[in-house]
Amino acid sequence: xxxxxxxxxxxxxxxxxxxxxxxxxxxxxxxxxxxxxxxxxxxxxxxxxxxxxxxxxxxxxxxxxxxxxxxxxxxxxxxxxxxxxxxxxxxxxxxxxxxxxxxxxxxxxxxxxxxxxxxxxxxxxxxxxxxxxxxxxxxxxxxxxxxxxxxxxxxxxxxxxxxxxxxxxxxxxxxxxxxxxxxxxxxxxxxxxxxxxx
Numbered sequence: 001x002x003x004x005x006x007x008x009x010x011x012x013x014x015x016x017x018x019x020x021x022x023x024x025x026x027x028x029x030x031x032x033x034x035x036x037x038x039x040x041x042x043x044x045x046x047x048x049x050x051x052x053x054x055x056x057x058x059x060x061x062x063x064x065x066x067x068x069x070x071x072x073x074x075x076x077x078x079x080x081x082x083x084x085x086x087x088x089x090x091x092x093x094x095x096x097x098x099x100x101x102x103x104x105x106x107x108x109x110x111x112x113x114x115x116x117x118x119x120x121x122x123x124x125x126x127x128x129x130x131x132x133x134x135x136x137x138x139x140x141x142x143x144x145x146x147x148x149x150x151x152x153x154x155x156x157x158x159x160x161x162x163x164x165x166x167x168x169x170x171x172x173x174x175x176x177x178x179x180x181x182x183x184x185x186x187x188x189x190x191x192x193x194x195x196x197x198x
Contacts, residue, residue, distance in 0.1 A: 003036060003039060003040055003049075003053075003071070004036075005032065005033050005036050006075060008024065008028055008078055009078055009079060009082075010082065010083055012024040012025055012028070014083040015081060015083060015182060018166075018177040018178075018181045018182055019081075019163075019166060019177075019182070020165060020166050022165055023162075023163070023165045023166050026161065026165065027074075027157075027161055027162060028074075028078070031070075031074070031159075031161050032070075032071070032074040032075075035067050035070040035071045035074065036067075036071050038063070038067045039064070039067035039068055039071055042063055042064050042067055043056075043064060048060070048064065053068050053071060053072045054072070054146055056068040057069050057072060057144065057146050057147065058146060058147065065142065066141070066142040067142075069142035069143065069144050069146075070142045072144065072146070073123060073142065073144050073155065073157070074157070076152060076154075076155055077123075077155050077156070077157045077162075079184065079187050080154040080155050080156065080183065080184055080187060080188070081178070081182040081183065081184055082182070082183075082184035082186070082187070084181075085181060085182045085183045085184050085185070086179065086180045086181045086182060086183055087185065088104055088185065089104075089185040089188060089189055090185070090189070091189065092189075092192065092193070092196070093153075093185070093188060093189045093192045096134050096192070097134060099134075100133045100134040100135070101134055101135075101136070107126075107136065108179055110136040111124055111126065111136050111156075111175075111179065112172070112175050112176065112179065114136050114137065114138040115138070115156050115158050115171070115175045115178075116158075116171055116172045116175050117138070118138045118139075118140070118158050119140075120140070120141075121140070121141055121158070121159040121160070122138055122139050122140045122141060122143070122158055122159070123138065123139050123143075123144065123155050123156065123157055123158060124136065124137070124138045124155065124156050124158060124175075125137045125138070125139065125144070125145055125150075125152050125153075125154070125155045126152075126153045126154050126155075126188060127145045127150040127151060127152050127153060128150060128151040128153065128192065128195045129148075129150050130148070130149050130150065134153075135150075137150070151191065151195040152191065153188040153191045153192055153195075154183060154184065154187065154188040154191070156175065156178050158171060158174075158175070162174070
């Protein structure tokens with residue numbers, strides 16, 4: 001397959017004041033694009049170039065895994081946010097959160113703790129596990145739930161480059177802004193519905 005960097009799903013100014021255009025410029029153009037460039041160099045014209053990112057993530061290790069996972073994770077992260085986001089999910093996803101995670105308030109607390117408590121660089125996720133139950137998970141560096149056959153519904157990037165320009169060392173404030181003002185529940189609901197019909 002041809003690896004491309006999809007355009008952001010919104011303008012770089014669209015998430016202000018919670019994430020600045022400067023942050024999106026650096027994060028998307030330097031970090032995300034940089035991982036894609038490194039992946040392209042690492043696989044070149046090998047048979048891996050014909051695989052999709054999910055296949056590469058599930059069957060590789062070392063630098064190829066790291067670059068592929070970071071490309072996929074970042075694309076998923078951009079979709080996990082939307083201008084005017086936040087609030088609550090609805091329908092079946094909200095019902096599943098209430099069933100599996102003790103309610104929406106408990107979900108928010110668990111997600112914030114997973115994101116704020118991830119040591120160093122990583123991600124926090126809302127996923128559907130292989131047992132069909134929702135759970136909050138965190139992963140380190142480039143790791144992601146695809147490695148365990150879980151289905152990601154949404155994610156937050158807690159590498160410093162995701163928030164340092166806007167929040168300095170206040171990761172908890174960034175996580176709160178994500179949950180209260182940025183999270184794209186329509187995206188999470190669509191991922192949940194696709195998972196249900198598999």
